[in-house]
Amino acid sequence: MKSQKGALLALASIPLIMTLGNSMLLPVLPQISKELGIGAFQVSMIITVYGLIAIVMIPIAGYLSDRFGRKKVIIPSLALAAVGGAVCVAAAWFMDGIAAYGVILGGRLLQGIGAAGAFPIVIPFVGDLFKDEKEVSKGLGIVETCNTFGKVLSPILGAYLGLLLWYAPFIAIPVLCLLALLLVALLVKEPEKKEGGEPQKLKQFLKGIKEILHERGRWLYSIFAIGGICMFVVFGVLFYLSETLESKYGLHGASKGYVLAIPLAMLCLASYIGGKIIGQKKNRMKWLAFAGMALLTGAMVLTIFSKQIVYMVSFLSLGGIGIGLALPCMDALITESLEKESRGTITSLYSSMRFIGVALGPPAVSLLMRTGHWVLFGTMAALGVIGALLILFAVTPSKSGEESGKRAKPEKREKLISIKPGTRQRAR
Numbered sequence: 001m002k003s004q005k006g007a008l009l010a011l012a013s014i015p016l017i018m019t020l021g022n023s024m025l026l027p028v029l030p031q032i033s034k035e036l037g038i039g040a041f042q043v044s045m046i047i048t049v050y051g052l053i054a055i056v057m058i059p060i061a062g063y064l065s066d067r068f069g070r071k072k073v074i075i076p077s078l079a080l081a082a083v084g085g086a087v088c089v090a091a092a093w094f095m096d097g098i099a100a101y102g103v104i105l106g107g108r109l110l111q112g113i114g115a116a117g118a119f120p121i122v123i124p125f126v127g128d129l130f131k132d133e134k135e136v137s138k139g140l141g142i143v144e145t146c147n148t149f150g151k152v153l154s155p156i157l158g159a160y161l162g163l164l165l166w167y168a169p170f171i172a173i174p175v176l177c178l179l180a181l182l183l184v185a186l187l188v189k190e191p192e193k194k195e196g197g198e199p200q201k202l203k204q205f206l207k208g209i210k211e212i213l214h215e216r217g218r219w220l221y222s223i224f225a226i227g228g229i230c231m232f233v234v235f236g237v238l239f240y241l242s243e244t245l246e247s248k249y250g251l252h253g254a255s256k257g258y259v260l261a262i263p264l265a266m267l268c269l270a271s272y273i274g275g276k277i278i279g280q281k282k283n284r285m286k287w288l289a290f291a292g293m294a295l296l297t298g299a300m301v302l303t304i305f306s307k308q309i310v311y312m313v314s315f316l317s318l319g320g321i322g323i324g325l326a327l328p329c330m331d332a333l334i335t336e337s338l339e340k341e342s343r344g345t346i347t348s349l350y351s352s353m354r355f356i357g358v359a360l361g362p363p364a365v366s367l368l369m370r371t372g373h374w375v376l377f378g379t380m381a382a383l384g385v386i387g388a389l390l391i392l393f394a395v396t397p398s399k400s401g402e403e404s405g406k407r408a409k410p411e412k413r414e415k416l417i418s419i420k421p422g423t424r425q426r427a428r
Helices: 004-022 026-038 038-066 069-093 095-118 119-129 133-164 168-187 202-247 252-280 282-306 309-336 339-366 372-395 410-417
Strands: none
Touching: 004 069, 004 095, 004 119, 004 133, 004 168, 004 202, 026 038, 026 095, 026 133, 026 202, 026 252, 038 095, 038 202, 038 339, 069 095, 069 119, 069 168, 095 168, 095 252, 119 133, 119 168, 119 339, 133 168, 133 202, 133 252, 133 309, 168 252, 202 252, 202 282, 202 309, 202 339, 202 372, 252 282, 252 309, 282 309, 309 339, 309 372, 339 372
16 A cells, blocks of 8 residues: 555656646746747747647557556656756757747657656556545546646746746756656556456557547547646636736736736645545536536636736636536546556547647637637636536446446446457447
């Protein structure tokens, strides 16, 4: 049990550190813009390029982790993310202007490839570590909490580092990645594979994944979309607040970082509580996630009617609570309903959608800000409505014995939820 806790600690450090490596840049984006002489849309691409390449690479990393092992993918990926951070530092140190900007984008590209093989693999890895689904739910809640805690810490840490040097957050990235790499190498042991379970060939594997998506596509695609919506809102709102606090209210440095951290702290707390209370009950996961998306929608509607910073931060904090309740439920639903052999690939598709939200949030908001406050937060509210409707009508928990907190009998379980690629047969 101690080894499992140590492994969970090491794995939970990955989303914390990878989030810091990305979100630390948000409070210093205006500063980077001034130093490099680039506009708001161009500087938002420093966040976007990281997410875009990760979207492409995550499914590949998921397949490799299913075939060769989670740890064998995570460790090289963390090393590559560290290299990407080092490239950004070198560009900022030795170059300037548009030339530095171009090389920084290249470094962020490398960092995004590394991130694709690190954080998304954590979700299925937690599912591999624990046999009891209640422990899996708790573990995923901790992982999501660390992810959101990274978002809470990142604006404060990024703002403080920005006071030292505008590119100081880039310097922190290699250090943090190497720290996570060390923890995984020392504390995480890959669960033993079942005897006779040879890695599947790509063609057979893809056939099995296609079968899963064909049979369970309705609720899987819905969970993918909800994850993307949540991350779009989180990173879009962070970008909006960072720009508004600096341009309209004159908040810089640590002061701005503390304000940015408020809604994220609420998100973090809600993620921890959500992971603790959902247990094995999939029906509870569905309704808690629905409540979270409904709360997000209400918060965005309220934000439409107020531009005062106190009210706006308060309403955005309510939205953060909603997202914090929804995400652990989506993580648990998608992980606990999949067999180990296909878990990495399917959850990687889910992670890709989350990264799409990360990538699109800042540039989309930079464009929506030109159209006005009402349009911006009206769009966010509409996305919340879409997420709530998807949960209500498309996300259908398994009707097996798991729903009541009990495992179905092996024979029945095979018919109901077995989705091992290339082996599933339709129940007659």
